[in-house]
Amino acid sequence: MTTGYLQAGSGARFDRGPTGTEQLSPAVACLVVVDVLSFTTSVTVAVESGTRVFPYAWRDASASAFADRMDAQLAVGRRMAGSASPWSLSPVALRDAPFTPRLVLPSPNGSAISAAAGGSVVVAGCLRNPTAVGRWLARHDYGTLDRRVAVIASGERWPDGSLRPALEDLLGAGAVLAALRKQRGGPLSPEAATAAACFEATPDVIAAVTAGASRQELLSGGFPDDVGIATKLDASDVVPVLTNGAFTPAG
Template sequence: MTAQPEWARQRGFGVRFEWGLAGALALGSECAAIVVIDVLSFTTAVSVAVEAGTRVFPYAFRDETAADFARAHDARLAVGRTAVSAEQPWSLSPASLRRAPAPQRLVLPSPNGSAISAAVAGVPVVAASLRNATAVGRWIVKQGWGTAERPVGVVAAGEHWPKRDTLRPAIEDLLGAGAVIEAVASHGWAPLSPEARCARATYLSEPDVPALITDSASGRELTALGFTDDVTIAAEIDSSTVVPVLIDGLFTDAT
């Protein structure tokens, strides 16, 4: 892997912020932990699944290799939102996960948050969303992370433009990242990088985060596809206390 340039690492700051897989790899090489934010919908779905007692495998691809991976790991496989059936009731939709019986292990493919989570190596990976931002921030502080000596990298997954392998920054992930950064910074001892300060300021300046997410491009996309409930669940701010941490390849509640 190509070494990351010095300017990309945001050195000297306890909480750092970046976008996408490249950003996660830039920060992950020297952070104590990476927090992945994919509000619509991977990390929100992880929070819902982990609340129900399910442990979640992140997987980057929704293809035949995902089915092979699930079989090899004695896990159920989440399918596409529109492919849910009685035999496979699990998908990336948080609403479908709430309705479905909770398996012990679930493979949850996603090209954004899941792909980033699976790619980061060597440090703990935490799945955060608006639903559990405060719980994640509190847990990070409890570990002694978020200092200049033991920094945390907060990564907004973003989306991809249709039919293009290019990042589309998504405001719901910016807001989710800002919520986590605020939860850490509220303890008063975390020096924030300029990027992290901007994400935090965006979150703190918005008086109605659920309404903003509902009317965002990603929110409108899911609503047009008939998944309004997923948007509603994603905007359940601080409704969850689970802290899903990637342990032996599985997101498991660390609290």
């Protein structure tokens, strides 16, 4: 990959998925990961309740071993949640589950991106906390040429495993970038400015996400209420930051 894809000359940048993260991560000081209908909304809900959330790429035998090492509960798939394992990627399930101080939350999208982010500061952003994230970034001088930030729309997966760009993640990333621009004024890359403009130009973000393909997927799977939690715009002031391997509230 040439350096031309790094959006050089801009303090705030935007890209999608694991490959975009892999390319931009070495060039920035901070990554904001956005995975609206699963991982980062679930992280925000859990961290609000006082849970430390450990990201992990895959839900397999290695995830169980990792949870044991971290002395943490392991979240299961949405459809696998029950009385024995009530924690999952469903924000509704996490809100209603018994409190656990430590939780491993695997997913192939937002969690995998967070776990592989390297040396950058990693923040979990979503539609519930974009203004809080934008203020926190500005307060710590992220988004400047000296402390560059990349906002990543995690996306979903097609059946063949390839990246499916997700409307809700574009809007969530745009919301964070728009909030940062209000605090700092730029410089946003053309990609980041366009993501912010998409959010600002959407007359009803909740309606757009509710009508979108990802919500239809959740609806067919029996999880319609997750969208209601995920689209409560600016409902939270919590900024989850990856610290010592786990997301905790920013100081």
